[in-house]
Amino acid sequence: MSEKSHETLSNLLQEKRRFPPPADLAESANVTAEAYDAAAADRLAFWAEQAERLSWSKPWDEVLDWSNPPFAKWFVGGELNVAYNCVDRHVEAGRGDRVAYHWEGEPGDTRTLTYADLQREVNKAANALLELGVRKGDRVAIYLPMIPELPISMLACARIGATHSVVFGGFSAEALRTRIDDAQARLVITADGGYRRGKPSALKPTVDEAVAAAGSVERVLVVRRTGAEVDAQERDVWWHDVVDRQSDEHEAQPHDAEHPLYILYTSGTTGKPKGILHTSGGYLAQTAYTHHAVFDLKPETDVYWCSADIGWVTGHSYIVYGPLANGATSVMYEGTPDTPHQGRWWEIIAKYKVTVFYTAPTAIRTFMKWGDDIPARFDLSSLRVLGSVGEPINPEAYVWYRENIGAGKTPVVDTWWQTETGAIMISPLPGVTAGKPGAAMRPLPGIDADVVDDTGTPVPDGGGGFLVVKSPWPSMLRTIWGDDERYVKTYWSRFPGMYFAGDGAKKDEDGDFWLLGRVDDVMLVSGHNISTTEVESALVSHPKVAEAAVVGATDPVTGQAIVAFVIPRGSAGAEVEGDEFAKELRDHVARSLGPIAKPRQIMIVPELPKTRSGKIMRRLLKDVAENRSIGDVTTLADSTVMDLISQKLPGTK
Numbered sequence: 001m002s003e004k005s006h007e008t009l010s011n012l013l014q015e016k017r018r019f020p021p022p023a024d025l026a027e028s029a030n031v032t033a034e035a036y037d038a039a040a041a042d043r044l045a046f047w048a049e050q051a052e053r054l055s056w057s058k059p060w061d062e063v064l065d066w067s068n069p070p071f072a073k074w075f076v077g078g079e080l081n082v083a084y085n086c087v088d089r090h091v092e093a094g095r096g097d098r099v100a101y102h103w104e105g106e107p108g109d110t111r112t113l114t115y116a117d118l119q120r121e122v123n124k125a126a127n128a129l130l131e132l133g134v135r136k137g138d139r140v141a142i143y144l145p146m147i148p149e150l151p152i153s154m155l156a157c158a159r160i161g162a163t164h165s166v167v168f169g170g171f172s173a174e175a176l177r178t179r180i181d182d183a184q185a186r187l188v189i190t191a192d193g194g195y196r197r198g199k200p201s202a203l204k205p206t207v208d209e210a211v212a213a214a215g216s217v218e219r220v221l222v223v224r225r226t227g228a229e230v231d232a233q234e235r236d237v238w239w240h241d242v243v244d245r246q247s248d249e250h251e252a253q254p255h256d257a258e259h260p261l262y263i264l265y266t267s268g269t270t271g272k273p274k275g276i277l278h279t280s281g282g283y284l285a286q287t288a289y290t291h292h293a294v295f296d297l298k299p300e301t302d303v304y305w306c307s308a309d310i311g312w313v314t315g316h317s318y319i320v321y322g323p324l325a326n327g328a329t330s331v332m333y334e335g336t337p338d339t340p341h342q343g344r345w346w347e348i349i350a351k352y353k354v355t356v357f358y359t360a361p362t363a364i365r366t367f368m369k370w371g372d373d374i375p376a377r378f379d380l381s382s383l384r385v386l387g388s389v390g391e392p393i394n395p396e397a398y399v400w401y402r403e404n405i406g407a408g409k410t411p412v413v414d415t416w417w418q419t420e421t422g423a424i425m426i427s428p429l430p431g432v433t434a435g436k437p438g439a440a441m442r443p444l445p446g447i448d449a450d451v452v453d454d455t456g457t458p459v460p461d462g463g464g465g466f467l468v469v470k471s472p473w474p475s476m477l478r479t480i481w482g483d484d485e486r487y488v489k490t491y492w493s494r495f496p497g498m499y500f501a502g503d504g505a506k507k508d509e510d511g512d513f514w515l516l517g518r519v520d521d522v523m524l525v526s527g528h529n530i531s532t533t534e535v536e537s538a539l540v541s542h543p544k545v546a547e548a549a550v551v552g553a554t555d556p557v558t559g560q561a562i563v564a565f566v567i568p569r570g571s572a573g574a575e576v577e578g579d580e581f582a583k584e585l586r587d588h589v590a591r592s593l594g595p596i597a598k599p600r601q602i603m604i605v606p607e608l609p610k611t612r613s614g615k616i617m618r619r620l621l622k623d624v625a626e627n628r629s630i631g632d633v634t635t636l637a638d639s640t641v642m643d644l645i646s647q648k649l650p651g652t653k
């Protein structure tokens with residue numbers, strides 16, 4: 001983005017609605033406004049205090065070693081065991097009977113795991129890994145559905161110091177193979193299958209194919225979930241054969257604060273996936289603190305549900321490590337939101353009396369499309385804090401979420417962060433911040449983020465540019481697995497001395513942050529920078545629009561022209577098919593943002609291409625808009641979507 005972005009669009013900044021925290025929440029909030037001052041006065045002392053939430057076997061000598069930037073070491077010399085912190089210490093403190101997970105399978109089967117249960121299961125799995133020859137420092141690939149064995153496997157690895165690499169169930173054999181190869185995993189943990197959309201979906205054949213082509217794997221540990229027949233290989237062992245017979249005692253050894261906890265691959269837009277490396281002490285300190293602060297989590301009384309898949313970083317940090325470190329009671333759900341009916345999630349919230357709920361804008365927009373009457377049928381009155389993550393939340397989606405799910409009362413916390421940041425970085429605090437629909441608001445206490453222009457100079461309030469982080473933070477990635485050079489080049493070279501997040505952002509007149517989408521997606525129309533987020537939010541503010549994605553397509557006159565893909569709301573009726581509707585939407589955008597942002601073309605589509613974590617893959621829509629054959633679709637959640645879109649649009653290949 002150039003300096004032009006200062007003067008172009010500003011519709012988001014005209015959003016005037018404000019939602020102050022409810023008085024009772026503010027009064028008893030875990031974190032108050034003073035945290036900002038404390039962290040500003042002494043950032044490292046603030047993080048040292050947060051790290052005291054954990055139980056350390058050996059105290060650290062130094063909070064941060066930044067002598068070799070951008071390679072950070074946090075809590076240098078300290079030792080701890082992550083699994084002990086997530087499980088055992090709660091049992092030792094007499095809280096073994098507290099539920100760690102209310103697990104709900106898609107077909108309706110359930111399992112309840114208390115902290116004491118979890119301790120036994122993790123110990124057995126840890127003993128099994130040792131029996132299978134896994135040692136501290138080895139890598140273990142985990143390719144499981146959303147079943148309890150997934151967090152159990154992660155914690156078993158953490159316990160013995162093996163580094164896990166969770167791969168989304170549903171990624172192709174080729175995607176799995178490249179990740180196994182890159183990490184040189186010795187063991188793969190998988191299942192016969194899982195339930196999705198009302199039927200069993202096989203996983204094992206994908207693993208067989210991937211492992212046959214990956215040299216490093218010695219054993220495959222298989223959980224029986226669906227009972228589907230599996231093609232048994234010599235290297236296979238069943239979970240129920242090997243894990244169930246182990247002792248449920250295992251003494252956790254301390255590991256160095258910088259011991260590698262996990263690798264998680266981000267696909268990026270192009271090129272080889274990046275293995276983002278997270279380590280132990282700093283990661284757990286920041287996930288625990290942010291979970292406590294941003295969700296105001298009260299472990300004795302709250303029932304917390306993060307609806308993400310654990311294969312996404314959101315599940316790592318906010319289903320597994322943060323909540324367990326805090327001794328929280330969580331809900332974990334295996335399947336899709338519309339199985340067996342479109343109210344399944346609300347039914348789960350009512351059943352477990354969920355108080356804190358964390359989901360993604362893509363889900364919220366889907367629920368808007370399905371209609372307000374569906375959540376209205378369920379008792380959602382237990383909810384007190386709602387969270388959002390993954391994409392910018394359009395103001396209309398934010399307001400819909402607050403009104404229809406939060407009874408018009410609950411704060412909505414829009415949390416900005418990345419696989420690379422490991423934990424939440426920019427977010428409202430539910431007991432402090434008067435929220436603005438669509439804004440992630442402020443960097444959290446202890447986080448030194450800013451918006452800078454092309455030259456790396458911070459923009460004034462009211463200005464726009466690139467989001468950066470100017471000082472290291474505890475849960476930051478430590479490198480790209482096996483590729484330090486790529487780590488430096490990707491994140492620390494665009495602006496010397498600063499972490500480049502790759503997102504565009506604005507600061508409003510109050511200095512609050514608004515995220516504008518990936519810098520790579522910014523459109524250049526007749527010399528003006530226009531963010532995809534702003535045009536999409538304008539479209540979604542039309543009462544008949546549920547979801548929208550826009551891309552810049554090459555245009556002989558304007559350089560790039562805006563092409564919009566729009567999903568109508570369920571209630572919109574039949575008139576959405578005609579040219580009239582497209583014109584109405586184009587005029588609506590022109591009115592909200594100015595004529596420069598008027599889409600050249602509007603395409604009405606039934607679905608949008610999304611990743612498994614719900615992010616719109618604009619690259620593929622750009623292929624459609626520019627009339628090219630469609631590129632790599634391997635990380636799409638549903639590979640048939642592009643066919644659906646192409647069928648609707650005559651002339652596309």
Ligand code: 6R9
Pocket residue numbers: 266312313314388389390391392393414415416417418419420440501502503515516517518613
């Ligand atoms: C946690 C996660 C990271 C990218 C990030 C940004 C987008 C995430 C957002 C958001 C606006 C938010 N993003 N949260 N954009 N507002 N609240 O999503 O990690 O999958 O690595 O994606 O997601 O573009 O750079 P990851």
